Amino acid sequence: MPARSKEFQRRLDAAVRDPDLATALRRSLSTFRDRRAGAFAPLDFPAMQADLHRRKEDAIARLPELIEQFTREAEAVGAVVHLAKTPEDACRIIADIATERGVKLAVKSKSMATEEIRLNPALEARGIRVVETDLGEWIVQLAGDHPSHLIAPAIHITREQVAELFSKETGQEVSPEVQALVGVARQRLRQAFIDADMGITGANAAIAETGTIAIVTNEGNDRLVATLPPVHVAVLGVEKIVPTIDDVAAMLKLLPRSGTAQKITSYVSFITGPSRTADIELVTAMGVHGPKEVHIVLLDNGRLAAREDPELVDTLYCIRCGACSNVCPPYQVVGGHLFGHIYTGPIGLPLTAIHHGLDAAADPQSLCVSCNACELVCPAGIPIPRLILEVRSRVTESMGLPAPKEQVMARWQDPKRGDRWARVAAHGAAMLARDGYIERIPFQGELTQDRHLIAPARKPLRDRVRHLAGNRARQQPAPEPRFADSQAAGLTVAYFPGCMVDRLMPEMGEATIRVLEACGCRVIFPPDQHCCGLVALNMGDRPRGRVMAEQTVRVLEEVEADWIVSNSTSCYAAMAQDYQHLFRDDPEWRERAARQAERLIDLTTFLDRVARLGPQQWTKPGPRVTYHDACQSHNALGIREAPRRIITEVLGLELVEMPESSVCCGFGGSFSVDYPQVSSAILARKLDNALSTEAPVVVADNPGCLMQIRGGLHARRSPVRALHLAELIVERLGM
Structure with a gap:
């Protein structure tokens, strides 16, 4: 990066030190996951998600045709449609409409498209007063600020701060109670609706077959904005156009549940042209109660x-x-x-x-x-x-990359140079380390303030397992399984630890090898393996990421094994999933990567689906544990039940679920170095949740997470241990 x-x-330094921002975000978002899950509980979200994806994909594929159809149908019912190529075009169109009609006051409902084009300053430059009527947008407007969330503009502002704004606006003391704040907004904004010469809205969708726009809100202000003023202007991106009302219905099943955890919002408005009546001799007349004019501004601004x-x-x-x-x-x-x-x-x-x-x-x-x-x-x-x-x-x-990263990646992309550099770095880091951790780095205090760094190993894993490299290892008989019911006995397994285990936590790699051997597997260690390239890809250094990906594929192609197992779900996801996208324009390399992906597997899934370990007999009780779901494991690979089954059924241990077990620990590779303040805040929440279980052991299946969690626990001087699932198994077996 x-x-x-x-x-x-x-601005970042100010944000992470702002207690009001932290309070506002915590109040607003801390329960969203549970509320959203409850809203979708009776429904098949993946099926609904796939259906909406297909509908949007189809609409975007047909977009030029749908723009023409929508324009034709909307104008047939009396609307005027404008296509704006740029934000400047859109602002000019709307400002001209207002100027030509002598508009002095325009009221607005919530619209991110108008934020995108910076409409308010453009209208104010023409002498037009603009009043935001969405409560959050009005708060932001009074604060001289701008929205910080797509549907909750003032999510970054506490109710106490809102009360101060409203007190200043009204000249009276206003209570920070939500109902009192809503009452002030209702009273202050009511007259603006009546006095306005123009109403400006966004739209959540536009229906090509009827020329209709759909607006979804909870407050109802959109109906006042779109109905009371004589001119209504709707601003929306062209990508909002869908073929039929059925497509909007599909969206409405998902939008409220996803945004606010509601089954449906309070208001869903469908507007098809200006207000009209035919009550006098069936002659159509415009503007009987609602606006006489409806203008729809379709915005491109890079969409096409x-x-x-x-x-x-x-x-x-x-x-x-x-x-x-x-x-x-x-x-x-x-x-x-x-x-x-x-x-x-x-x-x-x-x-x-x-x-x-x-x-x-x-x-x-x-x-x-x-x-x-x-x-x-x-x-x-x-x-x-x-x-x-x-x-x-x-x-x-x-x-380009920052100079330090550029220098590191220039060395790391080459296996031999990278190996030499890593060994030199390990020797240098040893001078800063104490008991395996670096607690302080000169002039880089933020890096170790809340998380101590695991010191690189003087002897990497590759040096410790030389006996597992080459043809000799393949010719060794498979070990007798410690798990008598293992269905993997006799298999040859190649182990890919990833560079983090190899260089920083080799004991974790040794534990993984012991677990595979306990399943009766013959384990080999491809000696030429280096880095899967994920570190470069996550930095945005795609060329070097590809170089390392090709190196990895070549190494795997030389491996004679039934399975290639990794105990790093991040590396596994990169090799099994990311390579397919990385090589998307190169059929040969994509096919080569796909062939290797067929025999790649993460350790947890190997134990669950290949070894198929069942309940074991244990003579001694083990420790209570809590489990952290690594992001790549839970979110990218869908590994959720398998580790829990292994812990409880196979190992016979008590599992105490931590709150938010699948929420990120804040590691993110180089993210934790680039943004230590943000990483530490995320980690603090994870550690608090883990420690709330009072379990003496935290278990995970991803080395990066464990490096982060171990470092955080060490900085807190906590006696709680963080173990890889493989290390937990080895301890349970007494190996």
């Missing part, structure tokens, strides 16, 4: 170009529910003003690149920890993490 700007760093971009087109499927922000760990620490530009949260990062350019996306995209939680809850099934990495790769290609 490129070096972040000084201004972004200044994104439609032709195979790597970013999925961004256009977004229905603006904000669910991705609600589950995003870094967002919950810094808020949307840092994690985004105009559009905020995870989906806001590719949206920013599309609508405002790579420069605007460069700093915010670096806050993504790649936890994949956003993709899991996206109602349109958008691969948001992949889109963010695409933006990151383009930013890196354009701006």
Whole structure:
């Protein structure tokens, strides 16, 4: 990732030190996961998600045709449709409509599209007063601020701060109780609806077959905005157009549940042209109660170009529910003003690149920890993490890596140079280490303030298992299984530990080998293995990531084994899933990677589905444990029940579930070094949840998470241990 700007760093420092921001985000988002799960509980979310994805995919594929159809049908019922290529075009169109009609006051309902084009300043420059009528938008307007969430604009502001704003606005003391605040807004905004000369709304969808726009709200202000003024202007991106009302119905089953955990919002409005009546001699007359004019501004601003971009087109499927922000760990620490530009949260990062350019996306995209939680809850099934990495790769290609990272990756991409460099680094780090941890780094206090760093091993795993390399290891007889019921006995298994286990936690690798041998497997260690390339890919350094991916595939191709097992789910996901996208334009390499993926497997799944271990007889009780679901395991690979079954049924241990077990620990590879303050805040929540169980052991199946959690526990001087599942099994077996 490129070096972040000084201004972004200044704003970041302010955000992580802002107690009011932390309070506001905690109050708003702490229970969202449970509420959302409850809203979807009786439904088949994956099926609904796939259906909406298919509908949006079809609509975007037909977009030019749908724009023409919508324009034709909307104008047939009396609306005027304008196509705006740029934000400047859109602002000029709307300002001209207002100026020509002598508009003095315009009221608005919530609209991210108008935020995108910065409509309010454009109208104010023409002498037109603009009043936001959505409660959150009005709060933000009074604060001289801008929205920090797609559907909750003022989520970053506490109710106490709102009370101060309202007290200043009214000249009277206003209580911070929510009902009192709502009462003030209702009273102050009511007259604006009546006096307004123009109403401006957004739209959640547009229906091509009827020329209808659909608006979804809870407050009802959109109906007043769209009904009372004589002129109604709706502003929406062209990607909101869908073929039929059935497509809108499919969206409505998902949008409220995803955004606010409601079955349906309070108001769903369908507007088809201006208000009309035919009650006098069946002659149609416009504007009997509602507006006499309806103008619909269809905004391009990069959307049509994104439609032709195979790597970013999925961004256009977004229905603006904000669910991705609600589950995003870094967002919950810094808020949307840092994690985004105009559009905020995870989906806001590719949206920013599309609508405002790579420069605007460069700093915010670096806050993504790649936890994949956003993709899991996206109602349109958008691969948001992949889109963010695409933006990151383009930013890196354009701006380059910071010098320190560039120097590291230049060495690391070459296995021999990387090995020499890692050994030198391990010897150097030993001078800073104490009992295996680095507790302080000169002039880098933030790196070790809340998490001590595991010191690199002087003797990496590859040096410890030389006897498992080469043909000699393959010729050895398979060991007698300690698990008598193992269905993997006699199999030859190649072990791919990943560079983190190899260089930092070799004992974890040795434990994994013992577990595989306890299953009766003949274990071999491919000596030429290096790095899967994930570290480079996560930095946006796609060329070097590809170099290392090709190296890895070549090594795996030389392996004569029934299975290739990794105890790093991050490495496994990279090799089994990410390589297919990395090699998307190279059929030969994609096929070579796919062939190896067929025999790649993570350790937990191997024990569960290949060895098929069953309940064992234990003479001694073991420790109570709690389990942390690593992001790649839970979100990307769907590994959820298997580790729990192994812990409780196979090992006979008591499992105490921690709150938010599948929420990120804050590691994210180099993220924890780039943003130690944000990483520490995420880690603190994870540690608090783990320690609340009073279990003496935290278990996970991902080395990166364990490095983070171990470091955090060590910094707290906690006696609680963090173990890989393999290490737990070895302890239980007394090996």
